[in-house]
Amino acid sequence: xxxxxxxxxxxxxxxxxxxxxxxxxxxxxxxxxxxxxxxxxxxxxxxxxxxxxxxxxxxxxxxxxxxxxxxxxxxxxxxx
Numbered sequence: 001x002x003x004x005x006x007x008x009x010x011x012x013x014x015x016x017x018x019x020x021x022x023x024x025x026x027x028x029x030x031x032x033x034x035x036x037x038x039x040x041x042x043x044x045x046x047x048x049x050x051x052x053x054x055x056x057x058x059x060x061x062x063x064x065x066x067x068x069x070x071x072x073x074x075x076x077x078x079x080x
Contacts, residue, residue, distance in 0.1 A: 014057070014058055016057045017057070018031045019052060020052070020054075021050050022050070023050050024045050024048075026039070026042040026043070029055065031055075031057055036055070036057050
């Protein structure tokens with residue numbers, strides 16, 4: 001019987017991925033597991049072009065800001 005893999009809290013882990021092919025009509029690319037979505041607006045891709053778009057949602061505890069329970073902490077996304 002093997003033990004579960006160890007988790008290093010400082011090591012980024014892929015939580016979910018999503019990919020799709022879009023054209024000039026645009027659309028929404030979503031990850032059901034995380035609720036993360038990217039909106040591709042109509043016209044963002046030139047007519048006649050089909051473009052594959054993908055994203056990964058990662059857990060990366062190295063970039064977490066310090067939490068302030070009294071004042072609150074603003075947390076936003078990071079697109080790389």
